[in-house]
Amino acid sequence: MKIKLGIIGYGGMGKWHAENAPRAGVEIVAVCDIVPEKVAEAREKGFTAYDSAEELLQNPEVNTVILTVPNHLHHPMCLLAAKAGKNVITEKPAALNVKELDEMEAACKEAGVFFTAHQNRRWDRDMLIAKKAIDENKLGNVFTIESKLHSGNGYMHEWHIYQKYGGGMIYDWGVHLIDQILFMMPTAKLKTIFADIKNVLHEEVDDYFKIILKFDNDVTAHIELSTYILNYQPRWLVGGDKGTLIINTFGCDGEIYHTGKLLEKLPPQITETEAGPTRQFAPVPPGGIVTEQLPEVQTDWVDFYRNVSDVLDGKADSKIKISEVRRVLAVMEAARESSELGIAIKFEN
Known part of the structure; x- marks a missing residue:
């Protein structure tokens, strides 16, 4: 159709x-x-x-x-x-x-x-690159995923600054960031949610949030957004027991880092550093860390419409299922409850 x-x-x-x-x-x-x-x-x-x-x-x-x-x-x-x-x-x-x-x-x-x-950001290239690296086991067993979005632009505009219109950053970008994490681990159950939601510059609506999601696959996801952090942090950090992925911006600049053979064979020794004597956190010597290019991904936001057309023709299932949309909204509600009470909320136990 x-x-x-x-x-x-x-x-x-x-x-x-x-x-x-x-x-x-x-x-x-x-x-x-x-x-x-x-x-x-x-x-x-x-x-x-x-x-x-x-x-x-x-x-x-x-x-x-x-x-x-x-x-x-x-x-x-x-x-x-x-x-x-x-x-x-x-x-x-x-x-x-x-x-x-x-x-x-x-x-x-x-x-x-x-x-x-x-949910157009299911087709974001930066997220799909991180997901592909995880799915292809380039990082080993993943234990942490950090998704951060910072801006120095400060104030929101128009109806987004009013609570009665559904304004604020949880409703704006929070939907996307939560949906992306859930999409990256579709079979994992979400055990607990802890959130800190703040109004830093705006009177009525949130403009900062940190949400910590703990899953039953031992992955902890950290989501942070602010309209008023004045120096950008990496858009993605994914840590596994075989490597670390960094994606700095939506432009997908970054690398995957692995342990080099030199580092694996180094004898334990204490090193004097600016932080004082340390063994574990001494500077890594040359060759101790090796890098790998990020995997390639081709994507286009309008693929959403191609999928909808296929659904209407009976050729495909919807890539954005209402059950998934519902789960995101439930996470958002739990995040607000967590922030108000100052406790972690049990979710899919």
């Missing part, structure tokens, strides 16, 4: 979908927005544009909608679209909580329409 898309919300992501979804064979049938200037802009670009979602949903040519509206509107807009018989794709977060998501899923099932979320 050819996706004939209606875009509900012509802001930043709405425009991205309008410009990029056609690369995957998607036809943009119509867009809508409540802001007159955005409607005018869409029409100037040749799109059929409406000033309400209700009008767009009446267009018989539209068979699928993407909801690129503020987060608090995903739930009501999904119910409207399902009732109109349209397949529904929501931007992330799919809903503000598990209860809303369950209601959205039930409405889509009752209407007999397809429902998924645009």
